[in-house]
Amino acid sequence: DVKVTQSSRYLVKRTGEKVFLECVQDMDHENMFWYRQDPGLGLRLIYFSYDVKMKEKGDIPEGYSVSREKKERFSLILESASTNQTSMYLCASSLWGRFEKLFFGSGTQLSVL
Amino acid sequence: TQLLEQSPQFLSIQEGENLTVYCNSSSVFSSLQWYRQEPGEGPVLLVTVVTGGEVKKLKRLTFQFGDARKDSSLHITAAQPGDTGLYLCAGPGEYGNKLVFGAGTILRVKS
Numbered sequence: 001d002v003k004v005t006q007s008s009r010y011l012v013k014r015t016g017e018k019v020f021l022e023c024v025q026d027m028d029h030e031n032m033f034w035y036r037q038d039p040g041l042g043l044r045l046i047y048f049s050y051d052v053k054m055k056e057k058g059d060i061p062e063g064y065s066v067s068r069e070k071k072e073r074f075s076l077i078l079e080s081a082s083t084n085q086t087s088m089y090l091c092a093s094s095l096w097g098r099f100e101k102l103f104f105g106s107g108t109q110l111s112v113l
Numbered sequence: 114t115q116l117l118e119q120s121p122q123f124l125s126i127q128e129g130e131n132l133t134v135y136c137n138s139s140s141v142f143s144s145l146q147w148y149r150q151e152p153g154e155g156p157v158l159l160v161t162v163v164t165g166g167e168v169k170k171l172k173r174l175t176f177q178f179g180d181a182r183k184d185s186s187l188h189i190t191a192a193q194p195g196d197t198g199l200y201l202c203a204g205p206g207e208y209g210n211k212l213v214f215g216a217g218t219i220l221r222v223k224s
Contacts (some may be wrong), residue, residue, distance in 0.1 A: 005154070040122070040216055041216060044214075048210075048211060052192050058211065102212060106153065
């Protein structure tokens with residue numbers, strides 16, 4: 001089975017801090033995604049990547065950046081955390097060209113105080 | 114922009130009851146997926162429906178794709194506490210390069 005591992009389950013940061021969320025997948029998937037999940041809003045796509053060093057903006061990229069230096073690792077960066085970025089962050093991966101079948105990590109609940 | 118609307122938002126039922134949740138859109142989708150997310154976990158894919166009118170069964174769960182491929186439903190027979198979770202529908206975005214998710218239905222099955 002595909003395993004998508006997110007480095008932290010819970011994270012508490014202060015406003016203005018730079019925050020790194022890490023995600024690693026072990027099945028050689030080309031595509032990787034970062035979503036945030038908020039009650040009543042479902043999953044909203046922040047960024048995705050279909051290859052090493054490639055990235056595409058999703059629906060809500062403002063305030064975020066990403067890095068994909070290796071195929072298995074996709075990092076989400078909050079340059080200067082703000083309270084409205086308190087959320088559940090989900091990483092996912094899929095095979096190249098198979099954007100419709102995603103494998104998710106367990107999520108990181110980020111609180112920005 | 115393709116949107117998926119799910120209803121109801123929240124459902125609380127007793128063990129053994131039947132239920133149906135819905136996923137609707139004004140747009141045509143080439144396929145729709147249903148995911149279940151248990152507390153503290155990421156969503157897990159349950160099924161993908163591709164053909165208009167298609168019905169798929171997964172044990173006590175029955176998934177249907179509308180004839181016009183604009184809507185889908187999930188019916189659970191004799192719900193059990195283990196069915197508790199958030200049910201999400203999702204479909205390919207306009208350019209097929211991402212998934213669009215509905216807001217989900219939170220299901221709670223009480224024993």
